[in-house]
């Protein structure tokens with residue numbers, strides 16, 4: 001039997017075929033001024049790096065207040081998958097180790113594309129909802145103490161103008177260890193749009209349970225792990241699943257270690273990490289049972305694959321054992337028919353072992369693996385703030401570090417193509433530069449700008465077209481001859497939004 005990892009079996013079977021998302025750009029009313037006749041000045045990319053340890057080096061701009069990390073990048077020069085990186089840096093300790101706690105979109109060259117609101121977020125990614133390309137992310141409160149590693153929050157849906165189209169703030173009536181009530185009760189681990197205009201979210205619920213089977217008290221307490229399928233607009237619950245109702249607590253690999261005695265210290269016996277739908281069925285992943293379950297649409301277990309015994313798949317190949325795993329979330333691609341779920345009569349073989357021998361990483365928690373449309377794989381190392389992109393043959397094509405180990409995390413990381421034109425206006429600043437001026441323009445989230453049309457004049461009311469400068473990334477810098485300046489975004493050959501007028 002060839003050597004491989006179980007995870008890779010699931011990975012391979014669940015890799016949906018990529019569909020190019022063709023779309024039409026919406027542009028604001030065209031400006032009749034012909035801007036293409038004039039010469040294109042190169043312009044320059046502008047960002048400065050600030051280095052204040054222990055905060056990881058970060059970028060600053062003149063025209064926007066954002067402070068994204070400077071990515072430390074290595075590549076082997078082989079082709080990377082097209083698309084942008086989606087990460088959610090957040091602090092893991094009291095040390096201020098990142099300058100930007102926010103959902104971020106960056107290019108793989110380390111340019112900022114979009115800086116979301118300053119929130120602790122997870123699962124920032126592309127989704128399809130009601131036939132439209134959108135972005136979703138979870139944000140909310142991460143908890144500490146007995147409740148560590150769980151969260152209570154909501155899921156934001158953004159359209160391709162970054163307008164918040166809705167926020168899913170579910171209320172499940174959860175019991176928490178200290179009876180704190182949270183306004184929104186979606187857990188941080190999972191928020192997955194299904195492709196049928198519903199969303200799956202996880203939840204942790206302190207629940208009284210008989211723990212005598214594991215040597216605990218009869219009146220013990222656990223965190224039951226729930227997942228819900230929800231209709232996003234109405235927040236109507238369409239389906240509820242409880243781990244405690246389907247899995248015996250004795251299956252857990254998590255030691256009691258003094259927990260489970262009362263409501264204040266529930267035993268985190270299951271620890272749901274992920275749930276996705278595969279056709280009408282669900283795949284649920286438990287970190288602390290070291291198991292992934294395939295469920296029927298009604299929630300009954302079809303099979304389990306367990307990292308130690310293999311579960312219903314029988315003994316695993318020697319190099320295929322796993323523990324505390326994150327099952328990879330497949331990119332939801334509803335326009336293709338879902339593949340059949342793997343059957344437990346399929347022997348477990350290791351298809352691929354993705355690791356970097358020159359940079360071995362042991363991440364204790366979190367992380368994600370995403371098979372990209374060109375056959376590459378993006379791996380996010382969770383607790384270790386590193387992304388790696390592997391080639392189809394498992395060669396390490398790309399590594400980006402965005403903070404120091406164990407100080408900053410990105411729960412998951414994704415790479416997708418994304419096309420967006422914000423409803424905000426480009427932001428322009430002009431500074432004196434000797435006898436002339438220097439202009440700086442940025443437009444948070446814009447992906448379609450090809451150049452900036454520049455208008456200058458002696459006053460705010462007397463501006464005339466002087467030429468174009470090429471788009472150079474998040475912030476473009478260009479020379480200004482007159483006192484006042486304004487720029488207009490050129491999007492798909494048409495004039496788009498105008499910046500403010502700036503004068504020296």
Ligand SMILES: *[C@@H]1O[C@H](CO)[C@@H](O)[C@H](O)[C@H]1NC(C)=O
Pocket residue numbers: 030031032033455463
């Ligand atoms: C086109 O841009 C010029 C310069 O900013 C402005 O004077 C004019 O009003 C604009 N036309 C339209 C239709 O927006």
Ligand SMILES: *[C@@H]1O[C@H](CO)[C@@H](O)[C@H](O)[C@H]1NC(C)=O
Pocket residue numbers: 090091101118119120141142143
């Ligand atoms: C993120 O969560 C941590 C830990 O709960 C908290 O200390 C920090 O203030 C939060 N940051 C933001 C931006 O909400």
Ligand SMILES: *[C@@H]1O[C@H](CO)[C@@H](O)[C@H](O)[C@H]1NC(C)=O
Pocket residue numbers: 119120139140141153154167169183184
């Ligand atoms: C969603 O969560 C954020 C915190 O991340 C909070 O600021 C916001 O008010 C919440 N929205 C709703 C509708 O509850």
Ligand SMILES: *[C@@H]1O[C@H](CO)[C@@H](O)[C@H](O)[C@H]1NC(C)=O
Pocket residue numbers: 258261262263264265
């Ligand atoms: C719950 O159990 C913990 C661990 O034994 C103990 O420290 C705590 O005092 C108990 N709390 C209550 C309310 O009994």
Ligand SMILES: *[C@@H]1O[C@H](CO)[C@@H](O)[C@H](O)[C@H]1NC(C)=O
Pocket residue numbers: 433434437438439477478479480
């Ligand atoms: C600012 O002035 C310096 C010195 O003349 C020049 O090299 C630089 O290109 C100018 N910057 C811009 C944005 O024009």
